[in-house]
Amino acid sequence: MSKLSREEVRAFLDENYYDKGAEWCANVLNIAVPTLYTKVSRLGISSRDKMAEKSCQWEDTFFDEWSHKMAYVLGFIFADGALVRNRNSYRISLYQNNREYLEGIADLMGLPRERVKTYGEESVIPLGSKHAGQRLYDLGVRPNKSHRDDPFPKVPEECLSSFVLGYFDGDGCVSVTKGAKNRTVTYFDMCGQKSFLSGMSKRIINSIGTFSHRIRQPSIDIQVWHFNLFRRAEQQRILTWMYSKTPYFLKRKKKTADELCYLSLRACLGVREDKINFIRSNYAKGVDWCADQLGLSPATIKQYMSETGLFKEKLGRIWRFRQRVLDIYYSKHGMAYCAKKMGLAPSSLRIYLKGRLHV
Numbered sequence: 001m002s003k004l005s006r007e008e009v010r011a012f013l014d015e016n017y018y019d020k021g022a023e024w025c026a027n028v029l030n031i032a033v034p035t036l037y038t039k040v041s042r043l044g045i046s047s048r049d050k051m052a053e054k055s056c057q058w059e060d061t062f063f064d065e066w067s068h069k070m071a072y073v074l075g076f077i078f079a080d081g082a083l084v085r086n087r088n089s090y091r092i093s094l095y096q097n098n099r100e101y102l103e104g105i106a107d108l109m110g111l112p113r114e115r116v117k118t119y120g121e122e123s124v125i126p127l128g129s130k131h132a133g134q135r136l137y138d139l140g141v142r143p144n145k146s147h148r149d150d151p152f153p154k155v156p157e158e159c160l161s162s163f164v165l166g167y168f169d170g171d172g173c174v175s176v177t178k179g180a181k182n183r184t185v186t187y188f189d190m191c192g193q194k195s196f197l198s199g200m201s202k203r204i205i206n207s208i209g210t211f212s213h214r215i216r217q218p219s220i221d222i223q224v225w226h227f228n229l230f231r232r233a234e235q236q237r238i239l240t241w242m243y244s245k246t247p248y249f250l251k252r253k254k255k256t257a258d259e260l261c262y263l264s265l266r267a268c269l270g271v272r273e274d275k276i277n278f279i280r281s282n283y284a285k286g287v288d289w290c291a292d293q294l295g296l297s298p299a300t301i302k303q304y305m306s307e308t309g310l311f312k313e314k315l316g317r318i319w320r321f322r323q324r325v326l327d328i329y330y331s332k333h334g335m336a337y338c339a340k341k342m343g344l345a346p347s348s349l350r351i352y353l354k355g356r357l358h359v
Helices: 006-020 022-030 033-042 046-057 068-080 100-109 130-139 157-170 194-208 230-240 251-263 272-285 287-294 298-307 308-335 335-342 346-355
Strands: 081-086 088-098 115-119 121-128 174-180 184-194 213-215 226-230
Touching: 006 022, 006 033, 022 033, 022 335, 068 081, 068 088, 068 100, 068 130, 068 157, 081 100, 081 287, 088 100, 088 130, 100 121, 130 346, 157 174, 157 184, 157 230, 184 194, 184 230, 194 213, 194 230, 226 230, 230 251, 272 287, 272 298, 287 298, 308 335, 335 346
Parallel strands: none
Antiparallel strands: 081 088, 088 121, 115 121, 174 184, 184 226, 213 226
């Protein structure tokens, strides 16, 4: 950069010194960083006012009143957040590898997206507030929480599903994979401390009813416990409950959760009559589609269709359609044209015509 006047340097630093940093400004001005600090001091440029203005750009009363947004963010802080006591104040940090996800969290909290900082592969929202930090402490968030066995916090019933989802998006896992003999295997897990997971399971049971689960410690050398669900129908029930009122979610996990719930249709339609009603409503989409939805073989679907008379009904519709095509087009356009209309090969139509006494 060519040599600038004192007023131009001051204007440049006023605009860029705080937002872009000393190193960036020194590089643009082609001077050493210590020299830049000297210029900043002599020009009377102070970042304190801008720092105060920046720190006030979010509502540190965000955690004062319960809401689905507040409960979701609080659950995420219990999983992937940190609270540090800093002299007479608190420092709050929210960590995630997905920057886009943290930008959505910033939107929920009323923060500018510029607050999200990225260091290598990890992104973080750093916040400093005595009021918000004290409120989080009162809600149960503790410094060094990974090394403590704190109980589950007191979350209002109406916000519980959003809180659990926030925790799940931080320290939870859901997967759908192919196992032995091409069988679909689903997995649901949340990790944390034993007292927290035990309290959470009791609160969920009070909300949606009993379900079989296990809280286990894979290794005594690792002070982490896991909350597991093994039955697909119960995995689907909890996932549906968690996503019922959420203001936000991690897209990657939501996509897998939707896939699991899609596969769980068979568990929801366990009664024979329900399966027959499902086939009756959807058999027009094809035998293979119904078989895939219900987790049954195409032969079993055909057996259901035969028992309920759906085959006769379907064949009757096909025959009426083919007869209508033949009546309208056969005499004018011939066999090849009618076969194309019906989606058949000409040879197949010839056999059909012999059976229907048209040739």
